[in-house]
Amino acid sequence: MTRNKLKEAAMRLFGEKGYDGTALSEIAKEVGVKTPAIYAFYENKEDLFMTVFREAMDAYNSYVQELSEGREKLGVRESLYGILNRQYEFYRECPEASKIVLRYMVFPPSFLKDTIEEAFLHSDQLLTKLVGAWMVRGMEEGVIREQKVQPLVDSFLNVMDGLSIQYFYYSSKEVYERKLNHVFETFWNGVRS
Amino acid sequence: MTRNKLKEAAMRLFGEKGYDGTALSEIAKEVGVKTPAIYAFYENKEDLFMTVFREAMDAYNSYVQELSEGREKLGVRESLYGILNRQYEFYRECPEASKIVLRYMVFPPSFLKDTIEEAFLHSDQLLTKLVGAWMVRGMEEGVIREQKVQPLVDSFLNVMDGLSIQYFYYSSKEVYERKLNHVFETFWNGVRS
Amino acid sequence: MTRNKLKEAAMRLFGEKGYDGTALSEIAKEVGVKTPAIYAFYENKEDLFMTVFREAMDAYNSYVQELSEGREKLGVRESLYGILNRQYEFYRECPEASKIVLRYMVFPPSFLKDTIEEAFLHSDQLLTKLVGAWMVRGMEEGVIREQKVQPLVDSFLNVMDGLSIQYFYYSSKEVYERKLNHVFETFWNGVRS
Amino acid sequence: MTRNKLKEAAMRLFGEKGYDGTALSEIAKEVGVKTPAIYAFYENKEDLFMTVFREAMDAYNSYVQELSEGREKLGVRESLYGILNRQYEFYRECPEASKIVLRYMVFPPSFLKDTIEEAFLHSDQLLTKLVGAWMVRGMEEGVIREQKVQPLVDSFLNVMDGLSIQYFYYSSKEVYERKLNHVFETFWNGVRS
DNA sequence: AATGAATGAGACTTCATTCAT
């Protein structure tokens, strides 16, 4: 119980204020417990952070994973748009986890650089493979103009990254949704037959 | 002299390890000076940080500003591509400043949130206006398909944001340049007549 | 059962790392039990320590006591040598207890100073009386040169103390046994008729 | 100034209550300074301890060293007795240093075991050589009975070790001096021609 | 008899900051 509340408080605070900017005492206070209680559940601050980080990554990967499931009946266009939408959903449903993922992907605390890079490599490959498959299928179905796969994947992933920044930068729902649509429209225009 | 060396060291360290992750003593040591010397030039840590941040923003804005100058003779396509290239140049030439800009745009230390948001609003507007102008011109010249300006601008800025993440995430020059080209190609395909 | 295992682990650890240098958690872990379990058997750290210390002292005193028993048939020289040997035996057979005895005889934790001094006074008197008796008998039998008893006792006890340091300082069996013999030989030479 | 007062306070406290039993705050308070001030002069607790320990060892070694100087005109008996006396002087003049030396020779804090053993090896060899030389000279002069050197050295060093324990165990001057004389008398009786 | 959860006290240490020099 407390263990989980600690994890959640930590997730929120590490995401919002960063590793160095978050004191264990804040996390404890949020849960209504004194600081040393944390050590009953986690070895130390690093351990708590890594637990939180791993959970955030797992949540993110789950979302990514899901993308590949049960979409066979959908058209390619809808599926790609669905990916962006799913990402958006993830941001809204797990704002804490997604903040963690974005923050530490770009700015890992130096002492965890390696561990973190490895974690990202994994989900990156997953996503690359998935998006690639859709592009191939799009070309096979003739809805995407015949071309190499790499440029298509690069472009799509770049769209995703761009949107992730936009999401955290502009807090407005309306603005984000407008951008999401505009951006996808342009992308699709750029690749369709 | 020392004032400047301090600013530079601070820029690098704040960019790399963040505000909370950087101790004044590290900055001082890097310059070969003892910590209290910092107070001869800056009021306190916040002041030093804000100085550094403002300088980084200024450098960024200068680059952005330059984009609008002396490019009248170039075609629209070349100009837009040029913007991405210029951004890339900025990253390479001022890696410290650009790291600062990216980091604190997305993750401002809470106590500076307002100041920082204001700063970004400014450069955002600048960029929006600039890109918008090129899009309009592109349509006037007939190289960009007739449509509303907003989607064009949204898409292009998203491309820029995406690339900025890519730059800091993948450290390899080759990979980045490949992506830059792929991404622009797709974008251009999506908007050209 | 657990009570005893705790006592033994405590004896070893208190002897090796001292009172302040030993955490209850270490003692518990050694026994395969959680820290609070200790409180089922001992009131607190001090109580556990005192129990351990008393046991060590008792073991030491038993050895000393034994020295006076059943040695009537032996000669004085053999008996005195036997005392040193018995001490040596004690060190080897109860290394933990003897470490405790030595450590806290010389360096009592301040809060137990009085209790400990009292304990030592007792065994000191025991030993003094015992060694004194042998010296007297030695003189009666004519194997020890006629003189006052005090110098004889002082010298012999000093030999014992010296050897105790040597034992813990040099860990090698051979070196210790060599020293034991050399030291006794010189002592005996110094007192015999 | 403060640096030195800290060292002295630390020497006294580490000697009296041990490494783990002494809090930096106590040392600071003794000097009339707040705890963090210590870090202006010493890297950390270990550093302060090692500094203190090294100083104590140096003081001890100086005393030992002196023993070999300017005693050529004295007889062997007087010189050996002088060594014991010198040791006694050291204990009285530098009670803190000597307490440190004795305590950590027999009970080194585990994390410094190696460093400390090395330090003792050095002074041990010094003393062995010195005492050995006197024994040889005693035999040459005919005042010491002809025999191997090792037993003589072993016995004498054992006398010294025994006295060191006695010194710290019995705090009384009279008792110690009585013992010192008795013990030396017996020793000399045991080795003289 | 034993443990999980929790805590108060306090340890070591870092850091931003001040001040006299």
Next chain:
DNA sequence: TATGAATGAAGTCTCATTCAT
């Protein structure tokens, strides 16, 4: 301009101890 000395505040972490279970 620069530093050595010092400190208050705070941070991470350990430890002995308690209590409900």
